[in-house]
Amino acid sequence: MPTDSIAPRRPRSAVFLDRDGVINENRSDYVRSTEQLHIFPATLPALARLAQSEHAIVIVTNQSAIGRGLVSAETVAQTNHYLLERIHAAGGRIDALYLCPHAPDDACECRKPRPGLLLQAGSELQLDLTRSWLIGDAISDLQAAIASGVRPILVGTGRGKEASLQLASEGLANISFLPDLVEAVEHVLASA
Ligand SMILES: [Mg+2]
Numbered sequence: 312m313p314t315d316s317i318a319p320r321r322p323r324s325a326v327f328l329d330r331d332g333v334i335n336e337n338r339s340d341y342v343r344s345t346e347q348l349h350i351f352p353a354t355l356p357a358l359a360r361l362a363q364s365e366h367a368i369v370i371v372t373n374q375s376a377i378g379r380g381l382v383s384a385e386t387v388a389q390t391n392h393y394l395l396e397r398i399h400a401a402g403g404r405i406d407a408l409y410l411c412p413h414a415p416d417d418a419c420e421c422r423k424p425r426p427g428l429l430l431q432a433g434s435e436l437q438l439d440l441t442r443s444w445l446i447g448d449a450i451s452d453l454q455a456a457i458a459s460g461v462r463p464i465l466v467g468t469g470r471g472k473e474a475s476l477q478l479a480s481e482g483l484a485n486i487s488f489l490p491d492l493v494e495a496v497e498h499v500l501a502s503a
């Protein structure tokens with residue numbers, strides 16, 4: 312009899328990562344090619360460190376440039392493939408990537424601040440969302456996390472400093488606000 316039938320595996324926790332502004336530089340006119348993807352220098356070592364943990368590591372990203380007709384889904388997929396290769400080559404790991412390709416007017420269920428991407432990942436990867444984290448640089452990231460029972464962390468990279476000024480007026484004053492992905496990963500690893 313397999314040993315895991317004696318001790319059922321505890322659902323895994325996850326660290327959800329927003330992409331633009333957390334892993335790589337945000338662009339106000341969208342990252343529309345691999346050439347425009349500028350990974351923050353501190354990202355790769357931080358993700359290599361996070362990869363040593365038991366957390367599932369999942370990117371959740373709004374890519375409305377697809378729905379707006381500014382870039383093809385294929386180009387975004389190529390850019391993400393390149394990003395994941397860079398992360399893996401540096402000793403990191405991304406277990407899954409979920410993206411919303413829709414424009415704001417599409418009224419989809421997956422565009423953050425809606426929780427669709429997180430809930431889909433939680434179901435498909437059998438995650439314990441209440442023990443999971445989301446690291447983002449926008450109020451909409453934090454709202455998606457809260458709506459799905461995930462603990463949010465705001466980082467000061469990308470649009471994060473601007474977002475930090477809105478925390479109180481959005482009723483999010485007690486959210487953890489940390490300078491960057493390095494500090495956010497340390498915070499996660501130091502917590503249960
Ligand atoms: Mg972002």
Ligand SMILES: [Zn+2]
Pocket residue numbers: 411412413419420421422
């Ligand atoms: Zn969507």
